[in-house]
Amino acid sequence: MxxxxxxxxxxxxxxxxxxxxLREYLEGEKKDFVLTREPGGSRLAEKIRAVILDAGNAEMCDPCEALLYAAARAQHLHEIIIPALKAGKLVICDRYTDSTYAYQGFAKGLGRAWIDELNRLSVGEYTPELTIFLDLDPTSAFARKGGRDEGDRLEMLGADFHKKVYQGYLLLAExxxxxxxxxxxxxxxxxTHEKVLTLLRARGLI
Ligand SMILES: Nc1ncnc2c1ncn2[C@@H]1O[C@H](COP(=O)(O)OP(=O)(O)OP(=O)(O)O)[C@@H](O)[C@H]1O
Ligand SMILES: [Mg+2]
Structure with a gap:
């Protein structure tokens, strides 16, 4: 789109x-843009995400989680993204359908065909014109920060899981x-900021 x-x-x-x-740059250029990330301040999408993140719902199976994420995304899309695109604004979103491929599809193993269908139903034609994949493997990302907190978090979620997510992203790039x-x-x-600007300029987006 x-x-x-x-x-x-x-x-x-x-x-x-x-x-x-990028926001600081666009503000300086007086561009009309919207920055968003799921659930994007949508009341209903927020409620759906609260169900996903509720530790009391530990029995949630992977398909249920993926369907709820897709439901929250559809709501965010219709409430926030589509109106902004229709108004001719540049819309920049922090994570979208490709996260579902990398996390639920690849790392959790639901598979590409399953996620293809899920995305078709939840976002349809609203695929991004451009997705900027910030390419850094998870080990380097956590090491760069050198912080204990981040190290602990990686440990907690499982280093292997994050490596799989990264592999999933590489497949998308292919x-x-x-x-x-x-x-x-x-x-x-x-x-990295300069590289992002160069890419956006090359695509005529800024
Ligand atoms: N190029 C860089 N070099 C060094 N440190 C960086 C660089 N980019 C970001 N950081 C630092 O790494 C940390 C994580 O960055 P940031 O929050 O932007 O990542 P993120 O991709 O949004 O993470 P998340 O997936 O958790 O939302 C921050 O402390 C940030 O200042
Ligand atoms: Mg972030």
Whole structure:
């Protein structure tokens, strides 16, 4: 969908940081844009996510989790993203359908065909025009921060799980290289920011 850009990548690779730097740039350029991330301030999408994240729902199976994420995404799409795109704004979203491929489809094993169908039903034609994949493997992302907290978090969620998520992202880059574009995120924040701007300029998005 024209004017729709998403950021993807493993945890801690700098998605929020790059979106903040991009926001500062776009504000300076007086561009009309919307930054969002699921659940995007949508009351209903927030409620659905609260069900997913509720520790009391430990029995939730993987398909149920994926369907609830897709339900929250559909609501966020209809309430926040579609109106902004219709108003001709550039929409930049922190994570979207590719996270579902990498996490639920690949790392949790629901499989590509299952997620293809899920995405078709939940977002339909509203696929991003460009997805910026901040490419940094999870081990490097956590090591870069050198923080105990992050190390603990990686340990808690399982390093193998995060490695699988990364492999899932690499498959997406192979499958759809025109839309899902790898940007080397191993440099400084500013270096990555320049790469992001170069890519957005090359696509005529800024
Ligand atoms: N290029 C960089 N070099 C060094 N540190 C960085 C770089 N980019 C981001 N960081 C730092 O890494 C940490 C994680 O960055 P950030 O929150 O932007 O990642 P994220 O991809 O949004 O993570 P999450 O998936 O958890 O939302 C922050 O402390 C940030 O300052
Ligand atoms: Mg973030």
């Amino acid at each position: 024209k004017g729709f850009v998403t950021f993807e990548g493993c945890e801690g690779v700098g998605k929020s940081t790059q979106i903040r730097l 499958r759809d290289p025109e839309r899902f574009v790898r940007v080397d995120a191993s440099g400084s924040k500013q270096q």
